[in-house]
Amino acid sequence: MGRATVIACEPSLEGVLAGVGVTYLAHAHAGEVRLASAEALQPQLGEMVVRTPPSTDDDTVDFARRVMDGFIRHVTDGCGRMRRGRCPQGCSQACVRRLVLAAASDDPAMPEVVHRYLRLGFERGAQVRSLIADPRVVAFNDLARRVMGECERTRQFVRFSHMADGSFAASFSPEANTVPLTAGHFAARMATERFCLVDPRHRVAAFHDPAHKGCQVARMDAAIAHDLAHRSDLADDEAYVRAMWQRFYRGTTVPGRDRSQRGYDLRTGWMPQRLWPGLVELGPEAETDPPAPERYQGAGGTALPGCQGRR
Numbered sequence: 021m022g023r024a025t026v027i028a029c030e031p032s033l034e035g036v037l038a039g040v041g042v043t044y045l046a047h048a049h050a051g052e053v054r055l056a057s058a059e060a061l062q063p064q065l066g067e068m069v070v071r072t073p074p075s076t077d078d079d080t081v082d083f084a085r086r087v088m089d090g091f092i093r094h095v096t097d098g099c100g101r102m103r104r105g106r107c108p109q110g111c112s113q114a115c116v117r118r119l120v121l122a123a124a125s126d127d128p129a130m131p132e133v134v135h136r137y138l139r140l141g142f143e144r145g146a147q148v149r150s151l152i153a154d155p156r157v158v159a160f161n162d163l164a165r166r167v168m169g170e171c172e173r174t175r176q177f178v179r180f181s182h183m184a185d186g187s188f189a190a191s192f193s194p195e196a197n198t199v200p201l202t203a204g205h206f207a208a209r210m211a212t213e214r215f216c217l218v219d220p221r222h223r224v225a226a227f228h229d230p231a232h233k234g235c236q237v238a239r240m241d242a243a244i245a246h247d248l249a250h251r252s253d254l255a256d257d258e259a260y261v262r263a264m265w266q267r268f269y270r271g272t273t274v275p276g277r278d279r280s281q282r283g284y285d286l287r288t289g290w291m292p293q294r295l296w297p298g299l300v301e302l303g304p305e306a307e308t309d310p311p312a313p314e315r316y317q318g319a320g321g322t323a324l325p326g327c328q329g330r331r
Contacts, residue, residue, distance in 0.1 A: 034075035037084035055131035065091035122163040182255040186215040191249035203235035259310040271303035
């Protein structure tokens with residue numbers, strides 16, 4: 021390119037891969053080009069800006085796939101252990117999985133961190149896996165590790181609600197784009213249910229229908245994501261189920277978790293406060309017990325034990 025250049029790309033796996041591909045097509049030297057998120061672009065003095073097409077374009081997706089295939093060939097096919105069939109850890113899948121994880125990060129530096137790691141992989145091939153002390157690998161692994169932790173929080177703290185149409189719905193706003201990475205987990209756990217898991221922060225949602233195999237993950241505009249995240253058409257039994265769940269949680273809570281006690285720090289460490297608004301068990305307790313739906317009533321039409329009387 022001949023001068024300092026910043027590639028403005030979408031902060032997604034496809035966007036970053038396409039941006040890296042542009043740098044190679046332009047024969048840009050590593051020292052004169054960097055990648056940055058188009059959403060938070062801050063050009064430096066004298067830096068030329070090149071914007072990549074949206075990652076939703078078919079041509080961009082195909083281009084990104086070619087870059088990914090090339091990276092896999094350089095890192096995997098060049099591995100002697102892989103060629104000899106002596107790779108018990110499945111290095112090929114591990115490399116791709118870490119790349120997908122790192123690219124899902126919300127860190128503003130993500131495009132450049134992934135860019136530097138990809139360049140290192142193209143340059144060093146299979147050796148990139150052994151360069152664990154290289155600053156580029158350290159930064160990349162740190163992104164992947166943090167997203168992996170956010171995936172685990174997604175699996176733990178998503179709370180589905182029973183809706184009036186018989187389906188289930190949940191809204192969750194993680195600090196990384198984890199819904200596409202965890203949708204398969206919920207599809208396996210709720211294989212016989214229709215559900216929608218929406219992330220209004222990243223404007224993505226996972227839709228599952230037992231009549232179809234797997235989950236469909238879709239991007240959407242902010243208005244649709246907001247509407248899905250704030251649905252109020254709950255089923256008649258939802259309030260009763262929430263009350264039972266709150267009663268169970270409070271009945272099994274270990275003492276000492278009040279804000280003024282030592283256990284509070286432990287709770288906030290394992291259950292980040294940013295997630296508390298979406299946790300039914302930590303919500304305000306209802307003033308009166310909700311009526312028990314018929315299917316939750318025992319003999320004689322009485323409510324099942326656990327949601328009777330106030331404590």
